[in-house]
Amino acid sequence: MKDKNIKAIGLISGGLDSVLAVKLILEQGISVIGVHFITPFMAQPSKVAGIETLPQKHARQLGFELRTIHLGDDYIHLIKNPQWGYGSCMNPCLDCHIFFFQKAKEIMQEEGAHFVFTGEVLEQRPKSQKRMLLHIVEKKSDLEGYLLRPLTAHRLEPTVPEKLGWVNREKLLNFAGRNRKPQIALAKSFGITEYHSPAGGCLLTDPNFCGRLKDLFDRGAADSNSIQMLKVGRHFRLSPYAKLVLGRDERDNRFLAQLALEQDVLLEADGGGSPLSILRGEINDNILSLAASITKRFSRARNSPDIAVRIRHANSTLTTSIIPPILDEGLLESLRIK
């Protein structure tokens, strides 16, 4: 017998599978609270003022409540110390899923909701969606029997919501594997046309980003601000305790300027066309000179021996200038964080 007020917590990514899962649950007369996690490792700016994100668009179009949750230090700690190890890069997908579902369970309890659901599909991602791994996630997040996967339900044991008749199992699906044509066809039949690509924008699967992240983790300096900085520009390690980041273009320069901390040193070459460089860490005259040389190397003035580089602390308007030595290209490459 179906309760009239069944409520479910759905994990929402803005991708195809999660929006289909919501649609299937809503069609059964169940109210949905969608939870969208924003991690510090997402490629896209999570929100541009005035522009609707895809999860917001899905919530408006389908008619469900959306909660957006920004993950911080506890999530960064998890990425640094995963219990189940990394995937192909620095993506500990199993730990990450367990973390998401633990949070979803907390919300389920706070809201008096009945179960949690997700758009996962059996065997779609070999590293995290094997049958055994789905079960581990369910168990470790303390949601055994209460984690429903509507798109692939017929391939899994019935959950409590199905057994108790809160959800009609007959109306759930049997998708499996990497072929996404059935999902695309179903979305079309629902009139759903906009969704994120399967890659999803998690930078933990990007080798370039992970090289920089590993450098940060090795130095123990992985706060949210430093992680944001990894997303743009050129990065150089000048000493175990000093790092230089240069913008590649005006957009990077603006982004870096917003991230500069009081104690950071900012450098720019005279003559225009210069990156904004941020020098962070323990700084001495040699490091400063090296940072100025690198800044000039990437400016329009790279071949002009007399052009100076301006230097100031982020919290000050006082500027000094130096004319740095020309940099050896071999040394430059040896300092680059890859």
Ligand code: SF4
């Ligand atoms: S790809 Fe990134 S966000 Fe997705 S589960 Fe893996 S670590 Fe988490």
